[in-house]
Amino acid sequence: MHALLNETKEFRSAQRIHADLHARGIKVGLTTVYRTLSSLADAGEIDALRQPNGEQVYRHCSSTHHHHLMCRSCARAVEVAGPAVETWASAVARQHGFTEVNHSIEIFGLCDSCASSSDH
Structure with a gap:
């Protein structure tokens, strides 16, 4: 597999x-x-x-922490870093007394190719 x-x-x-x-x-x-x-x-x-x-x-x-942009039409996925998200997640966790926090963020939309096709 x-x-x-x-x-x-x-x-x-x-x-x-x-x-x-x-x-x-x-x-x-x-x-x-x-x-x-x-x-x-x-x-x-x-x-x-x-x-x-x-x-x-x-x-x-990849083995490093990242997030994804994913096309709803063709399922194309792009790995993206999110330093602002990491800072925000850590701050919110600390504010509420949480430690060892994990998170996952996926952003869905249409890639350039699908957005420009006549199907959408």
Whole structure:
């Protein structure tokens, strides 16, 4: 599964990953794919995000903390740093007495290509 995720820059659903594995002759159950993806995400080895439609998608990303811009139409994803967000999150946490805070921010919109197409 690691090799498959390392080959693409796009986020993929568990169902798509399952189908891709089967196309390669790797027979694994969908439940095992979900469980493995969840474990990899919990360990910080892959990124997981919930799309506006509620579907969870996964991809191998850089090892540093980052956020994503994601196209609602073509699912193109761009990793972005957010120093202002990091400062704000730390300040809010301190203000309320929280420590060891984690956060995840995903920004959804239309990429240039999709925004300029006649479909939108």
